[in-house]
Amino acid sequence: MTKDDQDMTTATPPETDASQGDRIRQGRIDKLTQWRDQGINPYPYTFDKSHGNQELQDKYKDLPTGEETSDVVHVAGRIMAMRNSGMFIDLQDPTGKLQVFCHKENLSEDQLAGVKLLDIGDLIGATGTVRRTPRGELSIKVTDFKLLGKSLLPLPEKFHGLTDVETRYRQRYLDLIMNPESRDTLLKRSLLVTEIRQFMIAKGFIEVETPMLQGIAGGAAAKPFITHHNTLDQDMFLRIAPELYLKRLIVGGLAEKVFEMNRNFRNEGISPRHNPEFTMLELYQAYADYNDMMDLAEELVEAVALKVLGTTEITFGEHTISLKRPWARKTMIGAVLEETGVDFAKIETAEDARKAAKDLGVQVKDNESWGSVVEQVFEVKIEESLIQPIHITDYPRDISPLAKEHRDNPRLVERFETRINGWEVFNAFSELSDPLDQRGRFESQLEAREAGDDEAHQMDEDYVTALEYGMPPTGGMGIGIDRLIMLLTNSANIRDVIAFPTLKVK
RNA sequence: GCGAGCGUAGCUCAGCGGUAGAGCACCCGCCUUUUAAGCGGUAGGUCCUGAGUUCGAAUCUCAGCGCUCGCACCA
Numbered sequence: 001m002t003k004d005d006q007d008m009t010t011a012t013p014p015e016t017d018a019s020q021g022d023r024i025r026q027g028r029i030d031k032l033t034q035w036r037d038q039g040i041n042p043y044p045y046t047f048d049k050s051h052g053n054q055e056l057q058d059k060y061k062d063l064p065t066g067e068e069t070s071d072v073v074h075v076a077g078r079i080m081a082m083r084n085s086g087m088f089i090d091l092q093d094p095t096g097k098l099q100v101f102c103h104k105e106n107l108s109e110d111q112l113a114g115v116k117l118l119d120i121g122d123l124i125g126a127t128g129t130v131r132r133t134p135r136g137e138l139s140i141k142v143t144d145f146k147l148l149g150k151s152l153l154p155l156p157e158k159f160h161g162l163t164d165v166e167t168r169y170r171q172r173y174l175d176l177i178m179n180p181e182s183r184d185t186l187l188k189r190s191l192l193v194t195e196i197r198q199f200m201i202a203k204g205f206i207e208v209e210t211p212m213l214q215g216i217a218g219g220a221a222a223k224p225f226i227t228h229h230n231t232l233d234q235d236m237f238l239r240i241a242p243e244l245y246l247k248r249l250i251v252g253g254l255a256e257k258v259f260e261m262n263r264n265f266r267n268e269g270i271s272p273r274h275n276p277e278f279t280m281l282e283l284y285q286a287y288a289d290y291n292d293m294m295d296l297a298e299e300l301v302e303a304v305a306l307k308v309l310g311t312t313e314i315t316f317g318e319h320t321i322s323l324k325r326p327w328a329r330k331t332m333i334g335a336v337l338e339e340t341g342v343d344f345a346k347i348e349t350a351e352d353a354r355k356a357a358k359d360l361g362v363q364v365k366d367n368e369s370w371g372s373v374v375e376q377v378f379e380v381k382i383e384e385s386l387i388q389p390i391h392i393t394d395y396p397r398d399i400s401p402l403a404k405e406h407r408d409n410p411r412l413v414e415r416f417e418t419r420i421n422g423w424e425v426f427n428a429f430s431e432l433s434d435p436l437d438q439r440g441r442f443e444s445q446l447e448a449r450e451a452g453d454d455e456a457h458q459m460d461e462d463y464v465t466a467l468e469y470g471m472p473p474t475g476g477m478g479i480g481i482d483r484l485i486m487l488l489t490n491s492a493n494i495r496d497v498i499a500f501p502t503l504k505v506k
Numbered sequence: 507g508c509g510a511g512c513g514u515a516g517c518u519c520a521g522c523g524g525u526a527g528a529g530c531a532c533c534c535g536c537c538u539u540u541u542a543a544g545c546g547g548u549a550g551g552u553c554c555u556g557a558g559u560u561c562g563a564a565u566c567u568c569a570g571c572g573c574u575c576g577c578a579c580c581a
Contacts, residue, residue, distance in 0.1 A: 020550040021516050024532050083540045090541075104538060120531075133539060156517040157530045159542040163518070166573045178517095222580070268580050269507085278581065424581060455579085480581045494581095506572070 021154075028152045031117045035147060038110075042150040047125035050074040054095035060130055060138055068131040068141070075100065075140055076125035076148060078177065079118060081158060086115040088139075091126065094183065100126045101139040111145065121151030169501050182496070185489045188308065189497050192485055195304040196281060197261060203296070205257040205283055210245035212238060212263065218463065219243030219402070221455045223267040225276075238265035243402065243476070244463045246284050247431060250474050251466045259283035261481065272493040273423065276502045279481040284431070288475035290414045293428035294391050297418055297477060298325045301389070305488060316421050316490050319387050327389040327418070332378050335392060339382050344374045367451070370411070371396020386419035391426075401441040401457050403429035425484055428477035435467035 035042040050073050051059075063069065077093035089100045102115050106128070118124065128142040156162040161178045168175040168182070175182045197207065215234075217224035219241030228235050242260050249258050261281040270276060285292065305312050305323050312323040330338075337343045340360055347353045353373040357364045362380045364373050374396050386392075394406055395415040403413035418426035432438050441457075442464065448456040485497045495501035 019515085020532075023550075024516065027533070081541075081543095084538060084544060085536095087538050088540045088544095099541075101539080133541090135540070137539095137541065139539095154516045154531060157542090158517090159530065160518040164573090166513095167517095169573095220581090264581085266580070269578070271577095271580085272575085274580060280581075427581080478581085483581065504572070 024154050025152050028119055028150065031119065032150050034117055035150065040147065042147050044146065044148060047076050047146060047148055048074055049076045049125065052095040053077060053091065053093045053098035056098060056130065057096060057138055060132070063132045063138065065132050065136045066134045069129060071130045072127065073130055073140060074125060074127050077123070079120050079122045079124060082118065082120060086118060099137050099139040100128065100142050102142045106141055106143050119151060121153070121155045122147065123149035123151070169495055169503055172499055185491055185496055186499055188489050189485050191308045192304055192488060193261070193481065195307045196300065199300050199303050200259045200283065203257070205259045206255045208246070208249060208258050208260055209262070210242045210260060214239050216458050216460050218458055218460045221457060223455055225265050225267045240264055240266050242282050244460055246282055247471060247474065247476070248463065248466045250284050250286055251469060251471045256286040270502060273483065275482065275494050275498055281479040281481055282476065284474055284476040286472040286474050289430040289473065290416055290428050290475055293475045293477045294329065294416060297426045297428070298327050309488060314488060316487055317492065319421065321388060321421060323389060327391060329391045329393060331394040332374060332392050333394065335382055336374065336378050340377065369398045371398040375399055383419060384422045386422055389418060389420045391416045391418050400429065401445050402432055404432045405437070420487055423483050424480070426477055426479050428475065431474040431476045433467060433471040433473060435464055438467050439464050
């Protein structure tokens with residue numbers, strides 16, 4: 001301990017005008033000093049924990065009320081409650097709660113004095129025997145304990161917990177301490193991500209990493225974040241998608257099946273379903289097409305749901321959703337025809353399409369293309385009602401500049417988006433591998449950009465060059481991992497499945 | 507970006523022109539088989555910030571900051 005530490009932790013009487021929070025903290029710093037005065041480091045190095053709390057709850061679930069064992073265990077966690085001057089302490093670890101019982105019969109004078117220096121929020125380790133109290137609570141009859149970390153700040157009140165939404169996200173550690181549901185959701189996220197990764201690897205995909213800092217933000221229609229590399233004196237973009245790099249790896253033949261599951265960044269609005277940085281799984285499989293991708297999507301979701309949730313029937317809000325294969329498949333134009341009676345396949349010009357949309361009450365701009373109009377009619381009239389998983393297939397060509405022309409219809413491409421609970425969760429194509437066609441598509445995008453669409457794709461010459469060396473037929477798919485996890489954890493807000501969601505800097 | 511709502515003690519919330527309230531937590535005392543909270547007592551506040559209206563503002567008005575929801579953009 002340095003002299004400065006001494007000065008900081010030496011007790012000074014609380015100033016009369018100090019706020020309550022300051023006084024609580026100062027009182028705990030005083031206790032910290034008392035621990036040190038007794039030669040005890042309140043921030044020690046290790047503890048040899050033998051069991052998790054839930055592990056003991058499970059192991060001794062049949063131990064009768066009032067029964068004592070001679071089984072010695074070492075538990076550790078955070079003090080969440082103390083009753084009768086510390087005789088009963090609720091200890092919380094990531095798995096659950098366990099009561100520790102500090103009776104004066106089992107502790108020395110020094111140890112009893114130490115109990116008085118404990119506060120709610122402190123981290124302790126305890127050694128003792130397992131028993132179930134006459135009131136039926138599994139407890140550890142403590143014969144020794146160790147302070148593992150002194151807490152200086154008071155925890156939120158335990159009955160109502162921490163409900164303030166802003167504090168929950170800004171100080172996620174507090175949320176995790178206080179709210180088991182938050183812990184469950186983020187733990188489940190981890191399990192789901194692990195299962196997704198293992199599913200991909202079991203299918204023969206290799207995991208790769210491609211640039212997050214890109215000179216051209218390609219692969220999607222979105223506004224990028226701009227940053228700057230000092231030594232190169234060059235602006236760079238945080239990627240909006242890994243797509244073009246992953247396909248370069250397919251061209252190069254690194255593997256015939258690759259995937260990347262990592263962050264994308266899009267400089268767009270924040271909402272309960274959008275975070276500026278979000279996790280996407282993108283995968284590419286040579287010699288496959290979008291039909292193969294549909295099968296893979298279904299297999300993946302069914303497999304991870306069964307593995308982590310044990311079921312393919314999930315509840316989301318009011319809805320019960322079945323993830324069991326096979327999922328419905330409908331063409332976009334077919335879905336629109338079914339819902340509205342308008343067959344856009346028979347509408348030749350953009351002008352007629354815009355008129356048809358307006359007749360349906362869908363607002364479209366005067367320069368909107370045929371494909372864009374079809375998509376908007378679909379989104380306005382149908383999207384929200386698609387609760388059960390469904391692949392919407394065969395998108396208009398002009399809104400899909402990286403997808404291969406449909407084998408039966410040149411106005412369309414071989415692309416699908418899968419909707420679950422009305423949300424786009426999957427987006428996949430038979431990848432465009434014709435370099436001359438790709439160049440033309442980029443050029444159309446450049447025209448759109450010049451016409452004011454700042455989310456149109458940028459020309460990526462090197463990507464076209466890669467295609468000119470030859471890319472095999474390839475199926476590719478992107479999966480919004482956060483949304484999938486929202487569905488699988490019944491989370492209404494994307495921030496509930498992201499440990500540290502984007503917030504305005506205070 | 508636009509619209510609506512919210513911001514009071516460490517936490518959860520009342521109060522809505524007339525001296526700032528409660529429960530829990532804290533602190534003190536009692537208590538050693540309690541469990542949202544053992545029992546009793548004390549103390550605790552730039553009422554988000556700044557301007558204005560008023561004799562007087564937590565309360566009304568305006569602006570700013572932050573948050574939430576909806577819309578727009580999008581996954």
